[in-house]
Amino acid sequence: MTFCRSAQAIAGLAVAATLLTAGVQAQPKPAVGHFTLANGLEVVVVPDRRAPVVTHMVWYKVGAADEPPGTSGIAHFLEHLMFKGTANNPAGRFSQAVAAVGGQENAFTSQDYTGYFQRVSRDNLKTLMEFEADRMTGLVLANEQVVPELKVVLEEQNQRVANNPRARLSEQIDAALYLNHPYGKPVIGWRHEIEKLNREDALAFYKRFYTPNNAVLVVAGDVTTDEIKTLAEATYGKVGKVAEIGPRRRPQEPAQVAPRRVTLADAQVQQPSLHRAYLVPSSATAKPGESEALEVLSFILGHGTTSRLYRNLVVERELAVSAGGWYNGTALDASQFGVYGSPKPGVTLEQLEGAIDAVIDDVVAKGITPDEVERAKNRLIADAIYAQDSQATMARWYGAALTTGSTVQKVQSWPDRIRAVTADSANAAAKAWLDKRRSVTGYLIKDSSPREEKRS
């Protein structure tokens, strides 16, 4: 069970999530199927017949940003509790059945979605669907299961965040970046709120959001759309709606008017680093073309050793041991564009920041070149073709897209939309969005004199 801790954690997926079907044009494949059952369950079928294997995922359109105030972490905690069994299938039986046929399983929670994943041979798909449909609304929770699982989640928070300086800084940056939107809360939750979560919170959240009309089934693999339609009706089709789902409206950000800074000193820091996040549009909130321009811009500015940041800071000026940038377009609401770097010994974070600012200022003032844009677009589209080699990746693209305000059509038009980016549109995006007033700059430094944390 994983959770997407922050925008960075899903940035890889963000790039991936809109890449499919570049390959459709390179080499025709069976069409992606897309239909909705009578109970509202949306279904996507991605045929991939290379091996008799299927990837099966159910995505719920609910994540940490949908949590009631004061109960942060409940989306992720419920993800854990979804393995505690139903009236038909006591705790453990589902996972044992997957393991017995040599399958894999996993689950994950982000700000916008919660997903459950299995990979099995195609012969076992129907059994899997019966299990997953059963726990869609049939979860039974006893306190004897809830209380120990809360300890598991707290230990996960301990390992992934409390003892991870980079993750701690990321929590602080998110909290400072979002003045009003719940994306400012960590997906795993604030520890003091996780500690108070209970069975009633989990069941209330489950009953409100886990219903076929709030879910997307994605099956990728050695199947046809017709086969899945039959199987889905026979399994998920029997699950009744338990809740009506209104539009997903979260509190939005006010105009961002003042640059913020945050410094985290942690005794475990080995290497100081700088991380800046800008509040920018997501694919779902952007004007047409704007999110694609940010994808291309982030690639040129920060992706890999040929990026502007890496070349300038690491190669040419030898100020940094690492440097880069990223953009997360996969979000229902306003998302993030990031830059980062770690100074070489003897270089201060302030000096590194000055150098990063100079690279960004240069892009904003003089723009990037058409050549850079061409190379970036070719590489992004080529990567999308390679990525289709993974059945699970393809399933994730659709699942993430359909739970963050995107559509099958938008996933499929991604290569065309990337091709349409020009130097002008990327430069306009840089000018519009790389505005420090919309940013938080975080410093991660070594704390040589740790002090006790205070209560509030």
Next chain:
Amino acid sequence: MTFCRSAQAIAGLAVAATLLTAGVQAQPKPAVGHFTLANGLEVVVVPDRRAPVVTHMVWYKVGAADEPPGTSGIAHFLEHLMFKGTANNPAGRFSQAVAAVGGQENAFTSQDYTGYFQRVSRDNLKTLMEFEADRMTGLVLANEQVVPELKVVLEEQNQRVANNPRARLSEQIDAALYLNHPYGKPVIGWRHEIEKLNREDALAFYKRFYTPNNAVLVVAGDVTTDEIKTLAEATYGKVGKVAEIGPRRRPQEPAQVAPRRVTLADAQVQQPSLHRAYLVPSSATAKPGESEALEVLSFILGHGTTSRLYRNLVVERELAVSAGGWYNGTALDASQFGVYGSPKPGVTLEQLEGAIDAVIDDVVAKGITPDEVERAKNRLIADAIYAQDSQATMARWYGAALTTGSTVQKVQSWPDRIRAVTADSANAAAKAWLDKRRSVTGYLIKDSSPREEKRS
């Protein structure tokens, strides 16, 4: 109609709110009356027989921090709408009645309470109580009244915040200081959310929170407790409960681990300034003696021209034109301790900050002296005696206390609690709470090149 924009705005009241009855000991007065009606309305009577005048206030235990997410500003908007009339008393009649007898009226909203105030001659008290009781649950709202009033509120936001650089910075500091608690939202609301408030939001909020069992009536003036008991039963006593009120639980702050900074550049800034807020306990959340120690500490550090900050920065080192500090203890949840200063021409904000840090570091490292503590305590207690000269101030002390988790007894024991502060307890408070990791440092600077604000 006023609203308490931020902690600073109520800092004056904060000091005041816990000061009563120093004078009770200096010069005996009729006891403060305190009782609760059958419908749950709490009543405080503060006899003050110098003139045939009464101050009448109804305080609701609801403020901006109780607003549903996404509807910031609804508490304050409802305060405005409370003047729009009832079935018995159409819009304007109540205010006209107050004006006709030469009375005064006002209303105010803070994070924790919403209050309505009138001052009239004692003969008119009963009429006033009938009016106020009538609108406690009898408000009638038509869209023709709501829509124009929203424009009034937006214009108020425009004047008080959007065109006030200091208020804008304060919004940003609050938002950065509170990572999770709704105190991070402005009392007047985020403008983009105010714009969407409507009649339904206002009525839902009204029906949930405006009920006698969620209110405190405070009458100060030429009255006896018995008289008020009779009048209150004949007026407010007839108002039925419309809602059950549970405990006021807001999302609390996580451990604060990283100092934050925010810089606001505004074209209207005449004089740069620095404002730092620390997250500290309020009177309601502090351990015994701790809030009082913070009162004394803030007085020594920052109150007036004899304070450490003023003497050091303005008088001795001539770095600043102003400098000071404050503490707001009147809050249901974690509150703020602030320091501020404006540099002299030629001094940078960074230099001023270094000097402020040096003063604070000196207090934390070496402590304040018993002499300083004695002087501060004498002055705080003396001020409380003088403050009782104002009937309205006394009414406000009780109203604010009883709507922020305090009690009549705590108000009355305030001088004794202040007397119990020692140099040791004040020094312990400084060490525990003046921790930069719990702080936001804000710079207000002149923007010479204003740019258009961006949407998110």
